[in-house]
Amino acid sequence: MSASGSIGGTARREPHTPESTIGRKADYLHAESTLRSWFLTTDHKRIAILYLVSITGFFVIGALAAGVVRLALVVPNGAIMTNDTYNKAFTIHGVVMVWFFLIPSIPATFGNFLIPLMIGAKDLAFPKLNLTSWYVFMAGALFTLVSVVLGGVDTGWTFYAPLSTAFSNTWVLPALIGVTIVGFSSILTGLNFVVTIHTMRAPGMTWFKLPIFVWAHYATSLIFLLATPVITTALILLIAERAFHIGVFDPAYGGDPVLFQHLFWFYSHPAVYIMVLPGMGVISEIVPAFAQKKLFGYRFVAYASIGLASVTFFVWGHHMFVNGQSDLASLVFSALSFAVAVPSAVKVYNWTATIHKGSLRLDTPMLYAMGYIGLFVLGGLTGLYLATLAINQHIHATYFVVAHFHYIMVGGTVLAFLGGLHFWWPKFTGRMYSEPWGRVSAMLIFLGFNVTFFPQFILGYLGMPRRYATYPAEFQLLNVLSSAGATILAAGYIFPMLYLVYSLWFGRKAPANPWNAKGLEWETASPPPTHNFLTPPEVPRIPYDYPIQAQESRDQHG
């Protein structure tokens, strides 16, 4: 970059907001307005909006269930509700949040909307399949939701045998069938992304010009394809076991309940990366845009995505350190789990190196991104405690685990989801949200999250087990603190829902590129026309071609 050398450390921004483009008839939101045009659409952008509305609904349901759980734990003796109600509440929370919010969250919404835009394509490779995946998702998810609400399933989201097969008297069977169906929607989405990224890239868009968001979704899609079928088999066997007592998870017939855990975690550990990798992709887009600086170590971040997606298939045993697994197996799984830290750290260091000496602007998406980085580090490092065999013995199945994965799932994925939602909101809707409200909410969520979950690390360290409706009285203070934090967190979630919806009608009209960001999605209008680009987009010479570049990048690209 010859130009970048002369501008030193300051970023160039456009002095005037470019003209808005929302008035044009051709954009995808205003092309047609009948219900039919939404429910039978094959436009990836509209399908993304369908997903966005649905998963927001599931998020609200899951959050309400979490509220019930935190309410129950305000008192130590379980006086607020019966133990059965408590079990059902945490099952609804887990099932809805994991299967119907976190797994589809970023891929099915942002991935669906942005991958074709980012690679310069008119749509995903299989638009009808894309719509089908939404219907499959809704059918399975609503079926399960009705089951867990009416029948009150009490197994937790993991459906461990033999509780789920022999002992639970609740509607486990319909819940399992629904979750199995939802799996097919994941497979179809992953398949569509893999094929699209392989075959639909615009001329000149080579693999190493792809945004990290696309790399992250490619890695995620591979996990969708290679792990989801195994959970389908596990769930089919679980359904057969519960309905017909086939014996596969029952020691009385030569089966083994731990076998279910192996099959379950062979999917569900990689599924953690289905939830995390897309968030990493979002952060890798936000950080360079708000630092106005080229992403540091682009290739390393891309390889780290694939690295995480590969290593994650070989660490499932760390969920079973205390379940009678052999010492050798535990040792190997422990060592491999430590290896996960390497690509994770590569990403964190590259984000922080991108921020270093950048021209920072702390708008809402960047606040979420910085929150993400901090919380992800804390969540990731506590994962190393859990991967250590000796320490795991003490904190296995305690609130330490609960806090750890909420730091990754909420502090990581949900913050990335909200950051991405604000970052691309102008692109999705053609409107700007309220920046002051955005910043206030981002900080409320950060505060509320930490007040809710940090005490749980301490509770777990002190030995409070998870999934119990009662606890010793000396834990009450920390539990009340955690529940109080949950109310702050709830307020932080409610604000965005209000001001984002408000902005749909009353927000300032958005220009094509409000953040002065790089990437093909910002080249087209906000909101984009039905076929994404009116003229074929010009693929840039290098990815993340921001005004500021680190010394190594300048040397490399001359």
Place this chain on the structure above:
Amino acid sequence: MSQPLADGVGVARAEHFESIAQQRAAATLGIWAWLITELLLFSALFLVALITRIQHPEATVAAAKHLKFWIGATNTVVLICSSLTMSMAIEFSRMGWQRAMVRAMLATAALGGLFLVLKGYEYYADWDEHMMPFLSSRPFALAETPAARLFVNLYYVATLLHALHLFTGIALLLGMTWMAAKAGFLARHQNWIEIYGLYWHFIDLVWILAFPILYVVNR
């Protein structure tokens, strides 16, 4: 594409693709990706069956001796023949021989149907010999060996899942044959035959894996 297509045979381009070659590449990669997921689905099941066999060798062999080896073997031949007729349908589609293609597709569906009939007869014979341990109302012939019960139940899960794939495959094939018999089909949708053929061969392949894992244990 391994070989050139005859005149008047090809694919109509969908508007979101830039070229026919891109559309074909996407379809081919898509079906292979789908087949990999299907392979994993069955692999997990076969793995569980193999684990059972390793953990309980005597009970597994005793149970496998009750399976109808010769019906299974015949069915293997039937499915391999159906893959042959499907391959012929693909060749005919490339050459533009529409009538021959439709007949080959009908033959494929008929062989698939024959497989299901034989399989159904086998299930009936199993029922007759009290080899349906998952039915709580009917006593099991090998009740004294619990692991035999497990293996036989896994046999039903695996073969029913395969039969479900085959049934879906036949339904799709008949629907496509009905469309393929109309004029102009090969000019617009020759690709469908190629893509579908891969799925049919895959169903065949799964049976070729299932047969030794479930039946040949008793030889």
